[in-house]
Amino acid sequence: MRRVVAAVALPLALAASAQDMDRARQQSLVRLVRQDCGACHGMRLTGGLGPALTREALADKPIEAVAATIVHGRPGTPMPPWRAMLSDGEAHWIAVRLTQGFPEEPKAVP
Amino acid sequence: MKRRALFAPLAASLAMPWLGGCAAPDLKPAGTGDLGVVIERGRGTVAIVNTSTRTLLAEVPGLGDLSHASVVFARDGASAFVFGRDGALTRVNLLTQRIEARVLQAGNSIGGAISADGTLVAAQNYTPGGVKVFDARTLELVADIPATMADGRRSRVVGLVDLPGRRFAYALFDADAICIADLSQPEAPRVTRLDGIGRQPYDALVTPDGRHYIAGLFGEDGLALVDLWQREPHARRILAGYGRGEQALPVYKMPHLRGWAVAGRQAYLPAVGRHEVLVVDTQTWQEVGRITVAGQPVFVIARPDGRQVWVNFALPDYHRVQVIDTPSQQVVRTLEPGKAILHMEFTPRGEAVWLSARDDNRVVVLDTQDYQTLAALSVDSPSGIFFTARATRVGF
Numbered sequence: 272m273r274r275v276v277a278a279v280a281l282p283l284a285l286a287a288s289a290q291d292m293d294r295a296r297q298q299s300l301v302r303l304v305r306q307d308c309g310a311c312h313g314m315r316l317t318g319g320l321g322p323a324l325t326r327e328a329l330a331d332k333p334i335e336a337v338a339a340t341i342v343h344g345r346p347g348t349p350m351p352p353w354r355a356m357l358s359d360g361e362a363h364w365i366a367v368r369l370t371q372g373f374p375e376e377p378k379a380v381p
Numbered sequence: 382m383k384r385r386a387l388f389a390p391l392a393a394s395l396a397m398p399w400l401g402g403c404a405a406p407d408l409k410p411a412g413t414g415d416l417g418v419v420i421e422r423g424r425g426t427v428a429i430v431n432t433s434t435r436t437l438l439a440e441v442p443g444l445g446d447l448s449h450a451s452v453v454f455a456r457d458g459a460s461a462f463v464f465g466r467d468g469a470l471t472r473v474n475l476l477t478q479r480i481e482a483r484v485l486q487a488g489n490s491i492g493g494a495i496s497a498d499g500t501l502v503a504a505q506n507y508t509p510g511g512v513k514v515f516d517a518r519t520l521e522l523v524a525d526i527p528a529t530m531a532d533g534r535r536s537r538v539v540g541l542v543d544l545p546g547r548r549f550a551y552a553l554f555d556a557d558a559i560c561i562a563d564l565s566q567p568e569a570p571r572v573t574r575l576d577g578i579g580r581q582p583y584d585a586l587v588t589p590d591g592r593h594y595i596a597g598l599f600g601e602d603g604l605a606l607v608d609l610w611q612r613e614p615h616a617r618r619i620l621a622g623y624g625r626g627e628q629a630l631p632v633y634k635m636p637h638l639r640g641w642a643v644a645g646r647q648a649y650l651p652a653v654g655r656h657e658v659l660v661v662d663t664q665t666w667q668e669v670g671r672i673t674v675a676g677q678p679v680f681v682i683a684r685p686d687g688r689q690v691w692v693n694f695a696l697p698d699y700h701r702v703q704v705i706d707t708p709s710q711q712v713v714r715t716l717e718p719g720k721a722i723l724h725m726e727f728t729p730r731g732e733a734v735w736l737s738a739r740d741d742n743r744v745v746v747l748d749t750q751d752y753q754t755l756a757a758l759s760v761d762s763p764s765g766i767f768f769t770a771r772a773t774r775v776g777f
Contacts (some may be wrong), residue, residue, distance in 0.1 A: 294507075305423075305723070306739065307696055308764070310634055313466050314422060314448035318489055319507060320554070320635065321538065344631065349583070349599055351631035356697065376423070 292364060298377065300357075304365055305376050311349065316373055320349055326372040337366035400523055412676025413458030414729065416475045418769035419737065419744055420463075421761045422447040427463060429475050432728045432735070432768060435746050435756035440476040443471045451492040451639075451765055454772035455517060456499045461767070462517075464493040470520060475769070477579070482520040486513050487593055494543040495777070501564055503541060503549050510535030512551060514564060520550060523567040530556045540596050540638070542776045552596045552675050553580035554606075559585075559596060559607055578616040580604040583653075586638040587776035588663070595619070597638050599653060602629075606666060619666045620659055629654025634695035636679050639776070644687030644707040651678035651692075658692060660710060670710055675701045680724065683707075684731040684749055691734060694720045702736065704752075715750060718745045726766035737763035 305314050312323035320326065329337060339363040344352035353362065368374060415433040426442040444450075446467035453462050463471045473480055488588045489508035495501070495517065503514045505625040514524040528551075536555035544550055547565045552558065559578050563571040574655035580600025585592050587609075592605040596616075603621035607614050636651035643649075643663065650659045652671070658681055660670035671726050676698025683690050690705040719738025726735050733755055736745045744763050746756040759771070771777035 302740075307633065309448045313446065314468070315446050317446070317467070318416070319449060319466060319491065346568060349581075349632065351633055353631075353633075359494075377743075379524065 292361065296361075297364070299367060300361060301374050301376055304369075304373060316369075324369050324373070326370060331371045332367045332370070334363070334370055337369060338363045341365060397656070411476055413475055413769050415769075416458065417726070417735075417766065418452055418461050418463075418473070419477070419735075419758075419760050419763050419767075420447050420450045420452070420765040421765045422450060423762040425465075426761070427452075427461070427473060428758075428763075429473075429478055430735075430744075430758070432734050435758070436451065437760065440479060441473050441478060442707055443480065444473075447764070449491060449764075452767040452771075453493060453495045453502070453777065454767070454769050455495065456698055456772045458769035458772045460517075461769075462493060462495065462502050464490050464504055466490065468504075468508075470502065470508065470515065472517075472520065483522045484515070484522075486515070486522070486638065490646070491537075491539065492541060494541050494549055496543055496547050496549070496564070497545055498547060501547065501567060502564075503543075505538040505541035505551055507537040508535075510537050510551065510553075510555070511539060512538055512560075512562065514549075514567060514570070521530050524564060526560075526562055526572060527663050528553045528556065528560070539583055541589040542585060542594065542639075544587060544594075545591040545775070548585065550585070550594045550607070550609070552578070552585050554581055554583060554599075556580065557600075559594065559605065560596075561607075561609070561614065573614070573674045575607065575614065575616045577605060578607075579618060584637050584638040588648075588702055589643065589775055591775045593663075595638065595650075597636065597650070599632075599635070602653075604650065620661060620668050623652060623659055623671075624655060627655075629657075630677060632677065632695065633681055633697075634699075636677070636681075636695075642681045642683040642690050644683050644690060647707065649683065649690045649705065649707075651681050651682045653677075658690070658705065672710055672712065674703050674705075674712060675715060682725055684725070685729065686731055689731075689749060691725050693725055693736075698720070698771075699723070704749075716747070716752060718747060718754075719743055723764045724766050726768055729768065729770035735768075737766055739763060 313319045316324040342354045344350045418534045419428040425444045427439045442460045445465045461473045483520045487506035490506045490633045493504040502517045511527040528538045533742045536553040541551040559575045561573040579598040582596035583599040585596040596605045603618045603623040606619045616728040658672045662669045676694030692703045702716045706713040720740035723737045744758040746762045
């Protein structure tokens with residue numbers, strides 16, 4: 272069922288390139304990485320069950336390779352393919368920011 | 382806004398004398414049976430809560446990286462040991478609302494356990510892979526037990542639990558092994574290692590009688606079971622091939638086995654990569670049923686009386702929670718109590734359940750009989766909820 276949804280959603284989501292992704296979506300991606308990817312990689316991205324995703328840890332990794340890992344996962348490890356939830360453009364957007372040092376979430380309004 | 386409103390009267394009435402670092406706080410004598418903590422993971426803070434008044438009592442900051450933080454309690458119910466992702470182990474006193482001791486014991490940690498006699502606290506670490514054991518009173522290191530693979534490299538440790546008799550059990554994610562460490566002489570730990578238990582154990586639990594240790598496997602369909610009452614314990618596979626060869630769904634969040642769901646003779650376990658809860662008979666360890674649920678289960682937790690089992694889910698289904706009625710083994714309720722429900726904790730006798738709604742910045746308290754909302758507390762990105770009743774339970 273989910274796979275069917277993904278197959279339909281993907282071409283639409285592909286249109287969302289880095290340029291036209293709106294700010295709200297960018298913020299939700301930052302939150303996704305910090306909070307949900309953080310379940311395995313740590314909220315500070317210093318690693319856990321998954322490896323560290325800090326700028327230093329990714330220094331010698333091509334952006335395309337990082338983006339491909341996000342989209343396709345790593346078979347044989349707990350890293351799942353995120354293509355049902357992220358477009359290629361969004362995965363690339365995340366990969367670029369990971370290699371630059373990932374943004375913090377905006378502080379919660381008290 | 383809400384938070385400030387909650388705190389202003391508290392600060393005014395108590396004047397927080399301990400914040401000045403001078404005299405000890407002038408606290409009324411109080412018990413700990415209705416206290417607990419909620420992890421505010423984004424801020425490195427734990428919130429201290431009262432489950433009778435359903436209120437936030439205080440916040441204790443300065444605990445570091447609390448992604449995937451977990452907590453065990455000393456049996457006085459007052460001392461909470463908080464294990465942080467950054468390898469910090471912190472003892473927080475719930476009555477004085479202060480940090481009493483803190484050590485940075487590893488580079489990357491995932492949780493811990495406390496010995497049955499309350500004297501030893503053990504941390505399970507990813508980096509460097511192994512278990513470190515501390516004096517519960519001083520947090521001085523008393524034993525360092527590396528976890529290794531066949532080639533000598535370190536393995537990440539998961540599924541650490543306390544066993545009767547100053548022992549701990551844990552599993553090695555990278556080495557497909559289960560270890561039983563006897564610390565009756567802490568300076569000379571004796572480790573029994575069981576190899577080849579199944580691929581990639583990701584978490585584990587111990588049954589309430591301390592007899593059976595069960596490790597969930599990520600790398601294959603099945604779980605590894607060890608009967609610790611046997612003279613020479615060995616691991617055997619249970620629920621092998623529960624996926625029936627079908628392609629598993631992508632697992633966006635690992636299930637957690639701690640929070641043992643046992644009701645009568647049956648145990649309820651999350652299936653990995655499937656929208657199912659598996660039901661196993663704890664006498665025969667055979668599958669006796671499976672229940673289709675609304676997503677991939679993360680926590681499958683029995684209400685303390687065993688009448689209900691509550692299930693939360695991995696994203697993208699984590700806005701839902703389902704309730705299984707155990708006599709009929711049917712899902713009787715699907716609730717949507719908030720955004721990103723990360724954890725659930727029952728009050729000691731289970732009349733209420735507290736749920737972390739991370740993306741609503743709220744903790745929601747529900748009545749487990751009529752599912753009405755009893756309270757909602759403003760808490761920043763709440764994750765784990767831990768009540769002091771855990772102090773008296775094996776494996777918590």
